[in-house]
Amino acid sequence: MAKEYETVIGLEVHVELATKTKIFCGCSTAFGGASNTHTCPVCTGMPGSLPVLNRQVVEYALAVGLALNCDITRTCKFDRKNYFYPDNPQNYQISQLYLPICRNGYVEIETEETDEKGAPVLKKVGIHEIHMEEDAGKLIHDEWEDCSLVDYNRSGVPLIEIVSEPDMRSAREVIQYLEKLRMIIQYLGASDCKLQEGSMRADVNLSVREVGAKEYGVRTEMKNLNSFRAISHAIEGERARQIDLLESGEKVLQETRRWDDNKETSYPMRSKEDAQDYRYFPDPDLAPVHISEEWIQAVRDRQPELRDEKRRRYAAEYDIPAYDIDIITGSKRMADLFEAAVAMGTPPKKVSNWLMGETLRLLKERNMDPEDLRISPEHFSKLIELNEKKAITNTVAKEVFEILFDSDIDPEEYVKEKGLMTVNDEGALRKTVEEVIAANPQSVADYRAGKEKAIGFLVGQTMKAMKGKADPAGVNALLKELLAKE
Amino acid sequence: MDILELTAVELSEKIRGGEIRVRDAVEAVFERIDGTEKELNCYVTLEKEKALARAEEVQAKIDAGELTGPLAGVPMAIKDNLCTEGTLTTCSSKILENFVPTYSAEAVRNLEKAGVVIIGKTNMDEFAMGSTTETSYFGATKNPRDPGHVPGGSSGGSAAAVAAGECFAALGSDTGGSIRQPASYCGVVGMKPTYGTVSRYGLIAYGSSLDQIGPLTKDVRDCATVLEAIASHDAKDSTSLERDDLDFTSALTEDVKGMKIGIPRDYFREGLDPEVKQAVLSAAKVLEERGAVVEQFDLSLVEYAIPTYYTIAAAEASSNLERFDGIKYGFRAEEDSLHPMYKKTRSQGFGPEVKRRIMLGSFVLSSGYYDAYYIKALKVKALIKEAFDRAFEKYDVILAPVAPTTAPKLGDSLSDPMKMYLADIYTISVNLAGLPAISVPCAADEKGLPIGLQIIGACFQEKKIIRAAYTFEQSRKQEDRIHG
Numbered sequence: 001m002a003k004e005y006e007t008v009i010g011l012e013v014h015v016e017l018a019t020k021t022k023i024f025c026g027c028s029t030a031f032g033g034a035s036n037t038h039t040c041p042v043c044t045g046m047p048g049s050l051p052v053l054n055r056q057v058v059e060y061a062l063a064v065g066l067a068l069n070c071d072i073t074r075t076c077k078f079d080r081k082n083y084f085y086p087d088n089p090q091n092y093q094i095s096q097l098y099l100p101i102c103r104n105g106y107v108e109i110e111t112e113e114t115d116e117k118g119a120p121v122l123k124k125v126g127i128h129e130i131h132m133e134e135d136a137g138k139l140i141h142d143e144w145e146d147c148s149l150v151d152y153n154r155s156g157v158p159l160i161e162i163v164s165e166p167d168m169r170s171a172r173e174v175i176q177y178l179e180k181l182r183m184i185i186q187y188l189g190a191s192d193c194k195l196q197e198g199s200m201r202a203d204v205n206l207s208v209r210e211v212g213a214k215e216y217g218v219r220t221e222m223k224n225l226n227s228f229r230a231i232s233h234a235i236e237g238e239r240a241r242q243i244d245l246l247e248s249g250e251k252v253l254q255e256t257r258r259w260d261d262n263k264e265t266s267y268p269m270r271s272k273e274d275a276q277d278y279r280y281f282p283d284p285d286l287a288p289v290h291i292s293e294e295w296i297q298a299v300r301d302r303q304p305e306l307r308d309e310k311r312r313r314y315a316a317e318y319d320i321p322a323y324d325i326d327i328i329t330g331s332k333r334m335a336d337l338f339e340a341a342v343a344m345g346t347p348p349k350k351v352s353n354w355l356m357g358e359t360l361r362l363l364k365e366r367n368m369d370p371e372d373l374r375i376s377p378e379h380f381s382k383l384i385e386l387n388e389k390k391a392i393t394n395t396v397a398k399e400v401f402e403i404l405f406d407s408d409i410d411p412e413e414y415v416k417e418k419g420l421m422t423v424n425d426e427g428a429l430r431k432t433v434e435e436v437i438a439a440n441p442q443s444v445a446d447y448r449a450g451k452e453k454a455i456g457f458l459v460g461q462t463m464k465a466m467k468g469k470a471d472p473a474g475v476n477a478l479l480k481e482l483l484a485k486e
Numbered sequence: 487m488d489i490l491e492l493t494a495v496e497l498s499e500k501i502r503g504g505e506i507r508v509r510d511a512v513e514a515v516f517e518r519i520d521g522t523e524k525e526l527n528c529y530v531t532l533e534k535e536k537a538l539a540r541a542e543e544v545q546a547k548i549d550a551g552e553l554t555g556p557l558a559g560v561p562m563a564i565k566d567n568l569c570t571e572g573t574l575t576t577c578s579s580k581i582l583e584n585f586v587p588t589y590s591a592e593a594v595r596n597l598e599k600a601g602v603v604i605i606g607k608t609n610m611d612e613f614a615m616g617s618t619t620e621t622s623y624f625g626a627t628k629n630p631r632d633p634g635h636v637p638g639g640s641s642g643g644s645a646a647a648v649a650a651g652e653c654f655a656a657l658g659s660d661t662g663g664s665i666r667q668p669a670s671y672c673g674v675v676g677m678k679p680t681y682g683t684v685s686r687y688g689l690i691a692y693g694s695s696l697d698q699i700g701p702l703t704k705d706v707r708d709c710a711t712v713l714e715a716i717a718s719h720d721a722k723d724s725t726s727l728e729r730d731d732l733d734f735t736s737a738l739t740e741d742v743k744g745m746k747i748g749i750p751r752d753y754f755r756e757g758l759d760p761e762v763k764q765a766v767l768s769a770a771k772v773l774e775e776r777g778a779v780v781e782q783f784d785l786s787l788v789e790y791a792i793p794t795y796y797t798i799a800a801a802e803a804s805s806n807l808e809r810f811d812g813i814k815y816g817f818r819a820e821e822d823s824l825h826p827m828y829k830k831t832r833s834q835g836f837g838p839e840v841k842r843r844i845m846l847g848s849f850v851l852s853s854g855y856y857d858a859y860y861i862k863a864l865k866v867k868a869l870i871k872e873a874f875d876r877a878f879e880k881y882d883v884i885l886a887p888v889a890p891t892t893a894p895k896l897g898d899s900l901s902d903p904m905k906m907y908l909a910d911i912y913t914i915s916v917n918l919a920g921l922p923a924i925s926v927p928c929a930a931d932e933k934g935l936p937i938g939l940q941i942i943g944a945c946f947q948e949k950k951i952i953r954a955a956y957t958f959e960q961s962r963k964q965e966d967r968i969h970g
């Protein structure tokens with residue numbers, strides 16, 4: 001009988017923090033400057049330069065640690081991780097090993113099981129630690145000149161590394177965990193957490209063991225996972241690879257493997273035997289960071305409402321479907337837009353419909369992240385209002401919304417300027433409808449012969465003639481009235 | 487009047503009084519350099535053109551009344567491990583033979599603000615590792631008191647330049663005695679302030695938790711004056727302290743009445759040259775005669791200072807020196823691929839003493855040895871600090887030798903590095919405990935080589951040290967006048 005295996009997964013997640021300046025100098029963290037323009041003696045490792053800690057990095061790390069239910073290390077320290085590589089200008093990375101800022105927290109994820117009330121059973125994934133560190137520069141390989149160049153713009157950009165306990169058992173749980181982390185960190189404003197752009201990076205530690213076994217199996221670490229899809233596939237692939245090895249009587253080697261997204265496979269980078277000795281020791285250039293109770297309280301007081309609380313509150317306050325709540329609170333930006341529009345007096349249900357319908361459609365069409373939404377709540381509310389009081393038809397509203405979505409124009413001004421207001425002139429409408437009836441004898445005959453559907457064509461023709469500025473329900477009613485007369 | 491006989495403070499007074507032009511002072515220094523530098527080799531880099539141009543600029547500011555400080559117009563030298571914008575900064579190493587910094591160290595900037603004219607960069611032991619200035623890639627510096635002897639180190643170039651009149655004052659750095667010991671060997675005053683008093687920004691690090699910049703000068707007044715100019719709180723250095731007692735020159739008073747002076751018995755046992763011992767004990771007598779209360783006591787833990795120091799300093803150095811890899815600046819050995827390039831660059835770029843300490847430091851930090859060596863050393867460091875704290879509950883200052891002997895002959899030290907390390911015994915505890923200490927000339931041995939007296943204070947007690955050193959110096963001058 002085939003053995004049954006359990007997958008054991010722990011994650012190391014690097015998150016790039018949203019500070020304006022680097023962790024140990026005043027250089028900008030802005031993305032995309034010309035090479036080596038966001039640099040100074042400190043972040044290029046010039047002799048004699050010294051690091052000075054950016055307090056905002058500690059604030060963000062604290063905020064994330066508190067949201068992940070961690071213990072805060074009251075006196076934390078920075079350590080040097082020594083290794084030679086050109087992207088690392090000092091040849092040591094300033095990180096935290098011995099006294100990381102946060103330890104011993106957890107995140108709750110929803111499992112596939114449900115309780116007696118049908119609610120999903122929650123599972124805690126432990127957070128082993130969170131530490132602060134600096135990012136490295138970027139190597140650029142110039143194949144034409146056959147040389148490598150270094151860009152230190154990224155060198156010294158602040159990161160936190162969130163290390164989980166080996167508490168996850170499936171790709172699904174991993175994705176749940178990552179979604180949860182991403183949501184919390186985005187809500188805190190500590191990072192935009194974009195996997196594709198590298199502001200969130202996950203390394204997967206995975207081992208398998210027979211179901212019921214007490215000891216963990218030998219684990220591998222997988223790197224270069226740039227999307228949730230890659231993470232899922234890498235986990236499935238690595239689980240299968242390890243089980244194959246065990247089934248054929250071979251051993252899993254403790255090693256670091258690199259995922260190749262194009263080939264959908266991983267290959268070994270380095271084994272435990274070539275593991276480097278990083279010779280960690282406390283960085284003598286940086287004083288220990290003392291975190292007072294007051295500081296922790298101040299960060300706690302500034303903590304925004306996180307997603308779970310928001311979901312509970314929406315369910316209690318607004319009459320909108322649970323599915324809509326999930327989608328809207330799934331992005332801090334969208335939730336903020338929703339709440340601001342509602343605060344302006346727009347009915348929640350209407351706001352929700354516009355978000356779930358047109359907004360999601362356009363996000364998908366434009367291949368955009370909800371975090372990149374640019375619509376202002378003022379313009380959004382105004383558009384819904386215009387539509388609700390039938391000043392513009394649904395067709396026009398959708399057209400205008402698309403422009404609003406792309407460039408946040410004032411919908412009222414736009415509608416006036418372009419003459420898109422619904423025509424409420426009874427005479428003009430009646431005249432157009434009569435013209436349509438006269439021009440389409442076949443459809444009129446069909447309708448009168450009992451083909452109710454034929455009226456749809458006539459409504460369409462009328463709307464077209466009115467350039468969409470008529471209320472379709474009114475057109476329908478008027479058509480029926482006039483067709484019944486003959 | 488021989489300009490070079492003046493102290494820095496005297497010179498500046500005469501410059502500000504219009505008696506001497508800054509240019510004349512700079513030219514006098516370069517004239518001396520022309521005569522003695524070939525033999526002594528105090529400098530790695532001399533910047534005559536820049537210094538003369540700077541002399542005009544400083545003169546104009548003095549004439550306009552914009553520069554009125556006590557160092558305005560004074561030609562000074564800077565140890566070659568302090569970054570100077572636009573001027574070669576080598577740490578006396580091949581690996582930085584072509585390195586020109588884009589910025590100046592904070593201490594250097596402070597001197598420039600005070601109107602100092604920088605004339606060049608002084609020779610040193612490579613990366614400040616050594617006690618003789620013989621490990622320099624650019625050749626040894628000779629002791630101006632007797633060129634057959636070393637000037638001490640690692641700030642040997644600075645001490646020798648001051649002693650030879652090749653500058654009026656200089657900056658050095660002191661990680662385990664690197665200012666005080668060459669000051670003692672060359673017969674000048676040298677001081678290491680409390681850790682954190684002078685910004686380390688721009689000091690090319692050796693042992694970051696121990697390094698401090700300080701003055702090497704002709705007398706105690708110059709020393710207090712230069713220290714006052716370079717000490718400042720600097721937001722660019724996280725270990726820099728905010729102090730509101732940096733008016734060191736206010737302590738230049740002859741007054742040690744009632745001052746309690748401790749002499750650690752542990753420092754006067756085997757290994758100490760009898761002439762040096764006699765000189766230090768006589769110096770204590772002088773202060774006693776001026777009203778100080780002198781007492782002997784047991785400091786304890788003295789024998790642990792050297793292994794502790796070499797563990798911590800080497801560990802930090804092994805990491806601090808990683809950045810010298812041929813990628814970004816400095817010397818690069820040609821190789822086709824990365825790792826061979828690293829190896830060849832560092833093998834050719836560093837001298838044997840630096841390599842020895844990098845290897846030692848890498849070893850004590852390596853996994854499996856970290857707790858046994860590095861962590862243990864940190865614990866002993868804390869105990870040594872406590873021993874000093876206890877002593878300073880009873881005493882205002884501690885008197886000690888600077889080095890067990892006077893300056894050794896050239897070539898005698900490098901053959902036995904262990905012996906060289908052991909000679910640091912009286913200076914390194916001061917760095918481990920972060921304390922301030924001064925070396926002030928107190929006598930000469932039979933051969934006429936200078937002997938220094940070390941006065942150590944509790945943290946932040948530079949003024950007590952200066953007061954004791956100044957009182958001693960003035961008494962000695964008086965003595966010389968009577969007997970000399």
